[in-house]
Amino acid sequence: MNILVIGANGNAGRRIVEKALKAGHQVTGVVRREGAIEGIPTIVKDALQLTKQELTQFDVVVNATSAFAPDTYYLQTDLTLLLVKALANTNTRLIVVGGAGSLYVDEDHTVQLYDTPDFPEEYLGLAKAQGNAIDILRKFSNVDWTFFSPAADFDEKGVESKDYILGNENFILNKDGNSYISYETYAQILVDEINNHKFSRQRFTAVQN
Structure with missing residues (x-):
């Protein structure tokens, strides 16, 4: 398949690139500066400037953007919204590298991890931004996310x-009894999902033993 990885030079992105290439896929990266990643074709631009024409030439778009600082939290929602609008009613799949904070801790799905008393305050803004991102995805039944x-x-x-x-x-x-996964394992599971397409219009998670 022909895959676009946004944030291809980040911690998750570069591992996803490596494992997708190893699986035989064609991979293009979106990076903010020339030379940020080598060995694959790149689109050098701000991800928020990506166009529908650029995005829909790919079979799968992976959003692995590193937006972990408070001044970049907006990317979690703004970029998600741009991507779903561009990919609506197309054959291009969207896979988003999310976070753990928006996972539910009760069976009724009313309390998220970031609502719990022991959730680290320094990660609260990011977790809520990622929660908003998945809320946006759920509204787009015409996107294969x-x-x-x-x-x-x-x-x-x-x-x-x-x-x-x-x-x-x-x-x-x-x-x-731990909530643990390495970036390497996570990236391989994500590439497996690209190959197997088991979680269409769903969120899933993983922990490593």
């Missing part, structure tokens, strides 16, 4: 493992 929430402990230095547990809307723990 998938929102992939990692575990709460998203480890940049961890190794890849094939031993993991998948979930849907709820916050889950691994067999040791």
Whole structure:
């Protein structure tokens, strides 16, 4: 498949690029500066300037934008809105690298992880922005979207493992009672979703044992 990775030089993005290439896909990256990533074709521009024509030439668009600072939280919603409007009623799939904070901690889906007393205050703004992003996705039944929430402990230095547990809307723990996943494992599961297309118009999550 022909895949576009927005934020291709970020922690998640570059791993997704590597694993998608290894799986035999064609990959193009969107980066803000020339030379930010090597070995693949790139579109060098602000992601908010991407056009429908640019986006719909791909089979899958992966939004792996790193918007973790308070002055970039708006990207979680603004870029999501741009993408769903551009991809509405097209054959291009959208996969969003989400966060754990918006996962639910109750069966009725009324309380999200970021609503709980022990949720770190420094991550609250980002978690709520990502929650707003998935709310936007849910309103677009004419877009083939998938929102992939990692575990709460998203480890940049961890190794890849094939031993993991998948979930849907709820916050889950691994067999040791931890919410953990490495970037390497997360990226491979995301590429598996590109290949297998199991979570159309759904959110899913994963924890690594």
